[in-house]
Amino acid sequence: MNRPGGPPLQPALKALSGLLSYPRDEVRAHTEEIGEALVVRPELSTDDLATLEGFLEWLRTSDLLDLQAAFVETFDRSKQVSLYLFEHVYGESRDRGPAMVELRQAYRENGLEMDSRELPDFLPLFLEFCAELDEAAAREWLQETGPILQKVHVRLRERQSPFAVPFRMLLRVQGLDPEPEELAETAAGEARDDTPEALDRAWMETPVTFGPDQPATNCGATRQEPEQPIQWVERRSGSTGGSGNP
Secondary structure, three states, rough: OOOOOOOHHHHHHHHHHHHHOOOHHHOOOOHHHHHHHHOOOOOHHHHHHHHHHHHHHEEEEEEEEHHHHHHHHHHHHOHHHOHHHHHOOOOOOOHHHHHHHOOOHHHHHHHHHHHEOOOOOHHHHHHHHHOOOOOHHHHHHHOHHHHHHHHHHHHHHHOOOOHHHHHHHHHHOOOOOOOOHHHHHHOOOOOOOHHHHHHHHHHOOOOOOOOOOOOOOEEEEEEOOOOOOEEEEEEEOOOOOOOOOO
8 A cells, every 4th residue: 555646665665775785786786776766755855865866876986895895884893783673672682583583474474485694684674575565564564663763873874874874765764753853962972882992892791602603703793794685585375485494
């Protein structure tokens, strides 16, 4: 279901999923189509569209290795701006595992199987999932992520990261304020977790375990390998979807 008279939401979600994924030539080659999927959104102001065009130009003209390095520097070294939604909800709590299983099951119940090495709470993957739903269902799912996205956005803005732009567009599309005053003030006074000093502290505080089944940890964070392209495999009628385990 789409809003009366408005463009469908799904293309915008697919476009934003691409902008928030690990930079690849495939995305850079389709920046024009990505822009077209977003410029039609009535929620975006003239200033938003100008900011979006600047971000797309940055993607088009920057060296790919520089873009990938910027992505890793931004998202792999800081849990505060993690692209894994449950990091912001559960942290290291044991509740995170069952929540992951529930989300993966929700994907399956909506007729989709993950064909990716990524965890189900990875934001670009979640947006791909929402893009496969009708608009009412997609907005219901997205609503639960709003406070997380706002918090990440104000932190990225405080850090002057270009990647704040797709977060801003996503929040606009959801009809949410990208920069609530209270969150912006909190982010301005918040100690960052990606400074050399913070990473050194994490290194000292995190036990290092060597063994065939337990890789060593580094700086309190796991280096994210470039994820596989996100793909969805439609479940066939009568299929059990494998063993049923995530």
